[in-house]
Amino acid sequence: MKKFKKAALAAALMGMALPLGTLSATAEEATNPFFKEWTTPHGLAPFSEIENAHYMPAFERAFAESRADIDAIANNPDAPTFENTIAALDKAGKLLNKVAGVFYNLTGSHTNPEMQEIQATVSGMFSRHTNETLFNKKLFERVDALYQKRDSLGLNAEQARMLWRTHLDFTGAGANLDEAAKAELAKLNEEISGLTTKFGRNVLGATNAFEMVVEDEADLAGLPDFVIAAAASTAEDRGQPGKWMFTATRSSFTPFMTFSTRRDLREKLHKGYMARGEKGSEFDNTEIVKQILQAREKRAKLLGYKNHAEYQMADRMMGHPDRAFELLNRIWEPALERAKEERAALQEMVDAEGGDFELAAWDWWHYAEKVRKARYDLDEQTLKPYFVLDNVLQGAFHTANKLWGLTFKERTDIDTYHPDVRTFEVYEKDGTYLGLYLTDHHARASKRGGAWNNSFRSQKKVDGVETPIVVNVMSFPKGSGDVPALLSADNVGTLFHEFGHAMHTLMSDVTYDRMNSMAWDFVEFPSQIFEGWAWEPDVLRIYAKHYKTGEVIPESMIKRLQAASKFNQGFATVEYVSAALMDMAWHTRSIGDDVDVAAFEKELLDEIGLLDEIVVRYRTTYFNHAFGGAAYAAGYYTYLWSEVLSADAYATFAEEGIFNQEVAARLRHSILEPRGARDPMEMFEEFKGRPYELDAILEARGLTD
Template sequence: MNVLLKKFTTPFETVPFNEIKPEDFLPAVKEAIATAKGRIAAIKANTAPETFENVMEALEAASPEVDLISGIFFNLHSAETNDKIQEIAKEFSPLLTDFGNDISLDADLFKKIKKVWDHKDNFNLTAEQKMLLEKSYKSFVRNGALLNDAQKEKMREISSRLSTLGLQFGDHILKETNEYVMLVDNKEDLKGLPEDVAEAAATTAKEKGHEGKWAFTLQYPSVIPFLTHASNRELRKKLWLANSTKGFKDGETDNKAIIKEIASLRHQKANLLGYESHAHFVLEERMASNPKTVFEFIENIVNHATPAAIKETEELRAYAKKLDGVEDLQKWDTGYYAEKLKNEKFQVNDEMLRPYFKLENVIDGVFQVAKNLYGLTFQQRFDIPVYHEDVKTYDVLDENGKHVSVFYADFHPRAGKRGGAWMTSFRGQKVDQGVQVRPHVAIVCNFTKPTATKPSLLGFDEVTTLFHEFGHALHGMLADTKYESLSGTNVFWDFVELPSQILENWAYEKECLDLFAEHFETKEKIPAELIKKIKDSSSFLEGRATLRQLSFATVDMAWHSANPASITDIEAFESNSMGKMDFLPAVQGTSISTAFSHIFAGGYSAGYYSYKWAEVLDADAFEFFKEKGIFNREVAKKFRDNVLSKGGSQHPMDLYVAFRGQKPNPDALLRRAGLLHK
């Protein structure tokens, strides 16, 4: 029997990765879909009067096998892919899209849901049951349940095509990222690079058959340190251009036509459902509600950040000219001169900090934070199967030693893994027939690898990334709802970043850093003056950083808040959308959109603003912790009980107010960023 369809006999029923072969996935998902369809047929065939239990709960429980198998597959597709899995995805993804459409466009099933919806006041539902009903009913309507047959057929075609295009987009970016190598054969060209970056580049070159040279790639731990530290301006330009032209160079990995088609199909789909644009459709189910609110939100912060950003850019220009006689500051220069200027102003840089942030110590640090706040302990396990030898597994226990979750951690880049960092889960939390099913949660990152002479030492950005993803993981691990579809991170998109972004704040606090930041060789604790410098420098060039993030949000909204049919020249379109937020010369032949995986392959379409939106929430929420003490158990309990454990079982603003006692104040973010003076 197919291993994916059997009850897993591993510890905690974890995924038996050691037994799964790529060819297991298609037959397994086909059988799982057939089983789920049988359960749905039984819901429709039931002649008893419609109730919440025999319709909504039965539907919620209809397809756990499909969810499990697809979850495993797409996690591997992101974290440990290969040609075989990418080939299977071309059939696997449309199968799931068709299955989703078969359910959401099933007129007889929707009739039953509508009956429960129309009589909801007769059922004496709990708040969570009301939310499940509302979410399900709206989901059917938003997926076309009220359309006629011809419109439904059109919806199916659009959905199926979109799933294929999203995969193609991601595959193109992964291929370009993996294939690009900038070889350096002159040691002089490494000037300015930290020793460990040069050592890692030598290792990469050796792995690629170029022993004695240095290889730089478009993987984050390679490209970012090079652009930040390499004094060879021409090579910085070369690597920056390679990174900024992904998906934009014609040829087989070109994404220009793909993104135009994706945007066009999304717009058509929204129109079909009666919405003005894709953004109007998406934002109806967000805290922000509509595009107008998002544009006003962006504009408010842009107005505060622009004067600072102009001043910061002029300061960088003057500094580059003074230091190296650079007359024309370019985009491949900013990281380099920003790092030098920051070092000069604050006497702090990543290379001074890295020795205090050995990866294993930072992991211990986030575990200690989780213990201090929520009483959790993490026991490493060696008997849980993993999909790659780099992956570590943990049994997460509460204060009473009771099992809370399984936690997977996967930290280093490799060819089969997409770039970036993310949290995901292999099993969600739910209560199944009275039994509490605990979640299996993972975080996946791309941190600097250990070398022959040094352990993995993180830059401070990587430290905050680890805290960020671990914040998402806590949201998944501490979930405590009845229904899996409302559990953990299944919340409004502009609320999902609150648990992750709030945890980043701890990484700047002495009380937290003292728990784990020690020199990897001398074991000396991180000096207090270094912590002060981290904090003092945290809002360095914040105006520019804020505008950069909001420029991405603006491009996203520009693609999705109006008919994209008029977008012919992507470069000109991007320049019109966000030109006023960029004070450096435009570089011909480059594009953000063609490699903007968040919005074209990652579910953030018309949602990229949510990072800044959630920053308002996290800055306001952290002020509450600061008032009471960053490890105050009472405040932590309020955050756990009202935010982390509740998932999407209530409206996020209600949850936030229950935690904070008031709505979030946008000034908290501006204060923290140094863009609003007290």
């Protein structure tokens, strides 16, 4: 999933930060790396020189300069033009983008308590800066004057969309409100920013705090060697050598739930994972959730919307919450029916083994793996030795080379922010340098869970050509001893997914930085389509090689893998859609002070008929997508919507050849290069040659009759 945090003016302004001004540096500032020209390869940050103490002085200076430059644009005595107003905003922001680009990447991937404290302060600074900019009356008058006569300005397509997007930034943020309403809105924005930061910190704290320590080797029953080795490594890293530790990260949780034959320990780990952020816990998020929801609702109504979901979706492909509910409910019904069939099959397996119990939520992964083994002669223990992390990465590189001729050259001499990070120069088929690609694949305590793509620098041409610097961040377990880092099938899909985001970012070909920002329910489409190549036989033969023997995955196993591709999709779909429906429900219903978060959640999940044996993918108190930031609030549905588009689009490759050069070129030209510079539905229809169809996703997930 892409967790993109635009540097300059947080979510509302994305990309409208301002240029370096003329404020002089003190002698102390002269030692700050952010105030120097970076002469590192490709302009990557000199991470080893950057200390926590450098951030606040850099932010303070950057905000001051940006404020001065905003005023200069707003007070320009010349009549507004596209260049002196819209383009001027876009080509600005060098220092603020420079500082925030580093800081916000590291707060997700390699944070520490001091940085977390800085983040809490800076989030308020960003909110105030955004408000001051979007509420600048003179600046808005210039933007609005251009917008009102947009048809007579002779703008090209990208400039026209740039003007529309900039104008919407202002009107959507309340530029048309009176002064009292603006003051109230500014206060709400700052409050929401602080609350979402606190929520995310609590989730990270709760995740790191939960530890299930195993001291008796007998309690490791059923676990394969790679899981045991990873648990031993985790225990040693956390100061308990000689023991085994399992945590609330997915990379630790899922393997244990899948393989452990100790049902009591599966229950213990499951309950610990699900209890994060609950009421009364050390990292209680319940009151924060209520405060976020109430503040978001107030803001939406102040801006003329019925609720936060309606406000959030005003500039998205879906357009309105009703359409999102329609999509989710359309998928929910067949998925729920398939999940019921799967539940029955798992219970049969329990009974066949003589288990004297009813299937519970902490049993699903374990027995699903057994049923998959029985039906397809496949299980994670059989597959995982073929999925060596380095080889899978090379498989992704191979795919990009076959589609577009790209090559990847590793650099081991470039300074990075953590020893786990690897750096690759990316070149076009003709040898032209395209951009820098970083990988940060392994879980650690300083990194939040999950996987995402981000940029240290975006591509743009408005103020001289700037090539992108992209990073894929994941949470895979490390190897241990003679066993390299091995991936689960789910991990393989994640790597290809995030690599798809990286390809989208690297292939950007826009003039204005603002056009790197897309409709949020379009963002996941290019990454999801790339997942399709992970399981193509011709790609599997490249990367799926046994870590001990080097043997290429057998053809018989590939066939079984293809046959099993739709297995357990009822569970996977229900787990996801229930979270998306819960997100939409929270953001379309009015929340009072007396709401009980746990009771509301249960009432909703009972209302939609979620099976007791399946837990919603993210419970409210650790639902970072919905409450840890702005982008996915009332927007978690976007993964499914993007999959509708990607399944339909990938069918073109399936029909015309998975490495068909003409189709690949069309995908690049119509989808990847324009990013936000064109209407996304028009882009999709140009690639596909027709509007989208829903049948492809139902077929891909095996939810058709």
